[in-house]
Amino acid sequence: MSDVREFWVAGRPATGERSFEVRHPYDGRLVASVAVPTHGLVESAVAAAEAVAAEAATLPAFARAEALAHVARRLAERSDEVARLITAENGKPVKWARGEVARAVSTFRWAAEEARRWSGELQRLDTDRAAAGRVALTRRFPRGPVLAIAPFNFPLNLVAHKVAPAIAVGAPVIIKPAPKTPLSALLLGELLAECDLPAGMWSVLPLLNEETAALVADPRLPVVSFTGSGPVGWSIRESVPHKHVTLELGGNAAAIVCPDWSSEADLDFAATRIATFANYQAGQSCISVQRVIVDRSVADTLAERIVTAVEAQRTGDPWDETTDVGPLIDEAAATRVQSWVEEAAASGARVLTGGARQGATVTPTVLVDVPADAKVSCEEVFGPVLVIEAVDGVDAAFARVNDSRYGLQAGVFTRDLQVAFRAHRELEVGGVVIGDVPSYRADQMPYGGVKESGVGREGVRYAMEDYTYERVLVLTGLPL
The missing domain is CATH 3.40.605.10 (Aldehyde Dehydrogenase; Chain A, domain 1)
Structure with a gap:
């Protein structure tokens, strides 16, 4: 028309x-x-x-x-x-x-x-x-x-x-x-x-x-x-x-996976939710999962499952009912996202999957070993890119979330009530989601951020x- x-x-x-x-x-x-x-x-x-x-x-x-x-x-x-x-x-x-x-x-x-x-x-x-x-x-x-x-x-x-x-x-x-x-x-x-x-x-x-x-x-x-x-x-x-x-x-939302979230079912659930909500809307959501901060005890197992789940995300024509990941808003946005991935790789990051671009569409991407100062880690990617980082313990995980200019929402995969209340008290964000990704939002709840969010x-x-x-x-x- x-x-x-x-x-x-x-x-x-x-x-x-x-x-x-x-x-x-x-x-x-x-x-x-x-x-x-x-x-x-x-x-x-x-x-x-x-x-x-x-x-x-x-x-x-x-x-x-x-x-x-x-x-x-x-x-x-x-x-x-x-x-x-x-x-x-x-x-x-x-x-x-x-x-x-x-x-x-x-x-x-x-x-x-x-x-x-x-x-x-x-x-x-x-x-x-x-x-x-x-x-x-x-x-x-x-x-x-x-x-x-x-x-x-x-x-x-x-x-x-x-x-x-x-x-x-x-x-x-x-x-x-x-x-x-x-x-x-x-x-x-x-x-x-x-x-x-x-x-x-x-x-x-x-x-x-x-x-x-x-x-x-x-x-x-x-x-x-x-x-x-x-x-x-x-x-x-x-x-x-x-x-x-x-x-x-906006921000660069993180999902923390704590050491108690370690059963097969737990890791499968976390991987599926992370893969879905790192890539829904082609990552063009202020609370899209951008960083996964996972306890080292489960990091390798979770990373494998996340890659599998990300590769299962179907990319293509947004009119197709089976498509999970469509294009970015325009080719310029996709080119920028691709350049950020290439920049991280040039600085030592490993691309576990994705990283390719066709027109305005970027293949869902998972990175590890990303330098802390790489744009894909410390800026808002606003694209289908996910960074996985292993840490030792909850204290280190909380510190990594807070080591950001942004503070919109965070997700914490845990069943430990003490950790949940600590997260609510200590994480410098506008919202903490326990047992799920940071991408959850109910339209009646208060939504907004702190710091540069x-x-x-x-x-x-x-x-x-x-x-x-x-x-x-x-x-x-x-x-x-």
């Missing part, structure tokens, strides 16, 4: 004077052309968001919840269509695209439920004699319109994680999808247009990256929610120090808190 897709300004379809192409990462075919908003239309979207902010903040809970529930239902009804659209623009295997749609349905459903629970807190103040007869009612109110800048790797669900909490708290939202993958966000606009939300409550503006700086700087958008690369994210935060900026910037939290209720501030009402002279 080669139609020019419209975008959404203040809830209405619009088109611009220019357009850009969206191409399928696997074979480069044209998927669609997308109109680019003019400066005047961008101004209309921002002005409408500012104008509707007061009305949006006073929307009844049922109105916000019903809109969110409607989107959840409609996404479920159109799930196959939406999944195919995600695969077309992003290149992820269609089975993973279906999983993304299901998660987006859950995200909007959770937001509908949270909108109904968003009630505040009542606190007695008469704990001191001077405050007899006083109570405090604390509620949260929107900071103002939200600029939501989304990445390419989950073009529907990561948009949902910004849009749904904004609507749930009554904050207008301007969505800026990734130029590589704007189609899912534009389709989401169709579903939002079916809701009875006030004009100006939302817009979807498929701007090119270089045209986004003016939106970031606009004082009428006091909240910026960004998911993407670290350099871009930190530059946004530095450029608008007086705004409330949340950043989800970002600030703020996603997860519906936690994003709602980020988009709002507390306001206290003190009542006096009550017969408590």
Whole structure:
């Protein structure tokens, strides 16, 4: 298809004077052309968001919840269509695209439920004699319109994680999808247009990256929610120090395999989970398994099983139902990943499997003996590459996880409750997953990192808190 897709300004379809192409990462075919908003239309979207902010903040809970529930239902009804659209623009295997749609349905459903629970807190103040007869009612109110800048790797669900909490708290939202993958966000606009939300409550503006700086700087958008690369994210935060900026910037997630995880069944399970979640989404997930830190007592056995499990991952056409690993977002990304593998090999690393590239597709790769300063070890690969490192004991394993500029999530394969609680206390990450890989995420839980992995939290209720501030009402002279 080669139609020019419209975008959404203040809830209405619009088109611009220019357009850009969206191409399928696997074979480069044209998927669609997308109109680019003019400066005047961008101004209309921002002005409408500012104008509707007061009305949006006073929307009844049922109105916000019903809109969110409607989107959840409609996404479920159109799930196959939406999944195919995600695969077309992003290149992820269609089975993973279906999983993304299901998660987006859950995200909007959770937001509908949270909108109904968003009630505040009542606190007695008469704990001191001077405050007899006083109570405090604390509620949260929107900071103002939200600029939501989304990445390419989950073009529907990561948009949902910004849009749904904004609507749930009554904050207008301007969505800026990734130029590589704007189609899912534009389709989401169709579903939002079916809701009875006030004009100006939302817009979807498929701007090119270089045209986004003016939106970031606009004082009428006091909240910026960004998911993407670290350099871009930190530059946004530095450029608008007086705004409330949340950043989800990725990492180099580690899976620790402890010495007690040593039975045949345990090692098979760990190897399968590691192989799957090092390569799902072609490794283009912020919590994809990149490092495996394994106790030396089981390292050789586990490495063999991981290689076998990785080689069982089927790479190829993302439209094939049996494909596990599709292409990266474009050939430039694949070339970069391949160069990082070659650089590690030149520094002494051994390639146990993979390392080849064809177009935008990189063969799932396993490396050992990798220098600590190699990019594949200390940076975010964002590709289907896995590094295995043997260590002696839990202390060494925890130290290796923490020896990183990043801190998003970590997985710890153990059944030792003491080790599990130590991991929660000592690992410098935003989330610790016991008995599984770091790639697990439930859409209602708090999700985000520390250090260079970002600030703020996603997860519906936690994003709602980020988009709002507390306001206290003190009542006096009550017969408590």
